[in-house]
Amino acid sequence: MSFRDDLDRAAEWADGYLGRVATLPVAARVEPGEIRARLPQAPPEEPEPFEALLRDLDEIILPGLTHWNHPRFFAWFANTGSAPGVLAELLIATLNVNNMTWLASPAATELELTVMDWLAQLLGLPRGGHGHIEDSASTATVAALAAARTQKPGGIVYASEQANFSVEKAARLVGLEFRAVAVDDEFRMRADGPFDDATAIVATVGTTGTTSVDPVRELAGRCAEHGAWLHVDAAYAGAAAICPELRWCLDGVEEADSVVVNPHKWLFTPMDCSAFWTRRPEMLHEAFALVPDYLAATQDAVDLKDFGPALGRRFRALKLWAVLRWYGAEGLRSLIREHVRLAQLFASLVDAEPGWEVVAPHPFSTVCFRHVEADNDELARAATATGDLFVASSRLRGRPMIRLAIGNEQTTEDDIRRSWEVLRACAARQ
Numbered sequence: 001m002s003f004r005d006d007l008d009r010a011a012e013w014a015d016g017y018l019g020r021v022a023t024l025p026v027a028a029r030v031e032p033g034e035i036r037a038r039l040p041q042a043p044p045e046e047p048e049p050f051e052a053l054l055r056d057l058d059e060i061i062l063p064g065l066t067h068w069n070h071p072r073f074f075a076w077f078a079n080t081g082s083a084p085g086v087l088a089e090l091l092i093a094t095l096n097v098n099n100m101t102w103l104a105s106p107a108a109t110e111l112e113l114t115v116m117d118w119l120a121q122l123l124g125l126p127r128g129g130h131g132h133i134e135d136s137a138s139t140a141t142v143a144a145l146a147a148a149r150t151q152k153p154g155g156i157v158y159a160s161e162q163a164n165f166s167v168e169k170a171a172r173l174v175g176l177e178f179r180a181v182a183v184d185d186e187f188r189m190r191a192d193g194p195f196d197d198a199t200a201i202v203a204t205v206g207t208t209g210t211t212s213v214d215p216v217r218e219l220a221g222r223c224a225e226h227g228a229w230l231h232v233d234a235a236y237a238g239a240a241a242i243c244p245e246l247r248w249c250l251d252g253v254e255e256a257d258s259v260v261v262n263p264h265k266w267l268f269t270p271m272d273c274s275a276f277w278t279r280r281p282e283m284l285h286e287a288f289a290l291v292p293d294y295l296a297a298t299q300d301a302v303d304l305k306d307f308g309p310a311l312g313r314r315f316r317a318l319k320l321w322a323v324l325r326w327y328g329a330e331g332l333r334s335l336i337r338e339h340v341r342l343a344q345l346f347a348s349l350v351d352a353e354p355g356w357e358v359v360a361p362h363p364f365s366t367v368c369f370r371h372v373e374a375d376n377d378e379l380a381r382a383a384t385a386t387g388d389l390f391v392a393s394s395r396l397r398g399r400p401m402i403r404l405a406i407g408n409e410q411t412t413e414d415d416i417r418r419s420w421e422v423l424r425a426c427a428a429r430q
């Protein structure tokens with residue numbers, strides 16, 4: 001068997017999967033341990049054909065997977081492993097360069113700096129600082145808080161009570177105290193409280209719970225008062241700024257010290273790709289730069305290992321490059337606009353139905369809603385158990401609600417209407 005034959009088989013598998021994923025049950029229907037019990041307990045002694053792996057992928061693994069690339073996957077933040085992303089991942093593994101320093105692969109470093117500048121332009125972010133790609137927003141926030149601590153050791157990290165838990169985790173990792181700040185009626189962090197002994201404030205643009213947008217500009221003012229670092233977590237909603245009419249969401253970000261946006265959430269790039277910019281590269285450098293004997297720096301070159309926790313770095317820029325070129329800015333804008341339109345349509349269906357309510361503003365592609373009488377956790381579970389869609393329940397001010405997050409390229413109006421009918425039918429059966 002040649003590599004070329006197996007490449008064809010893998011291509012056929014990928015194409016076939018993407019063609020039929022919409023017909024599969026969205027969420028896995030297995031019990032813990034079930035898949036493991038079906039896998040051999042020991043590795044093979046002899047080489048096996050790749051075809052055998054593909055067979056097991058279909059027969060054993062697929063039934064135990066939840067299909068994130070399904071058009072009716074609406075849990076957490078939905079995303080897309082797009083065609084250019086899939087193709088680029090193949091090339092990334094083929095090249096297998098480690099983009100730790102400029103010398104380790106000059107073009108990989110320079111492409112990363114270039115695509116980060118492209119993305120900054122598309123989102124209307126200030127240019128001229130430093131931007132690189134991390135594996136996750138969690139890691140980017142660790143990097144930001146490490147820089148904040150270098151600037152001002154000790155002290156407190158403030159973020160909204162609606163911030164993603166990765167902020168508290170990052171604070172813990174860099175040894176800073178974390179304090180949650182109350183939110184207003186629209187779930188935005190209040191900027192008028194005390195920020196005593198602040199080392200950093202993390203503002204969220206698009207909170208995980210409701211996609212609320214914290215008042216970034218006011219928080220920048222509070223950071224200035226305290227000599228604190230302002231990090232903006234725009235992991236999900238930052239992508240919306242590619243559309244001029246949604247650019248308000250990043251208003252004030254030019255005053256932030258750092259910002260993260262996840263192309264692997266709402267910018268059609270497969271996991272993993274988190275875009276992280278700072279206008280204070282010297283502080284990141286101070287936090288992270290160490291030059292061991294075996295990794296000499298190159299004069300006038302940027303060594304990306306000096307700006308974050310990891311040494312070994314994947315060639316992630318290649319997939320972002322592929323995505324930006326495949327769709328073009330206009331292609332990306334029309335996808336984002338369509339998702340926002342579909343979310344507004346879904347919210348209007350909920351609003352119009354007696355016994356249901358929308359529970360938070362929904363400026364992007366995510367709608368939080370609930371049935372006023374039903375057990376909403378059970379409702380989300382029952383709707384998901386149909387296999388037709390996947391929604392997850394959460395809590396807002398202690399009350400159960402359901403989130404419907406749109407982010408897959410293949411999602412259509414039919415998917416939204418069909419999902420709404422499934423939810424209504426499940427509520428009627430409760």
Ligand SMILES: Cc1ncc(COP(=O)(O)O)c(C=O)c1O
Binds near residue numbers: 137139166204207208
């Ligand atoms: C607002 C926000 N920030 C950060 C994260 C963490 O992102 P990652 O999984 O890239 O670490 C999430 C994840 O959903 C999020 O919603």
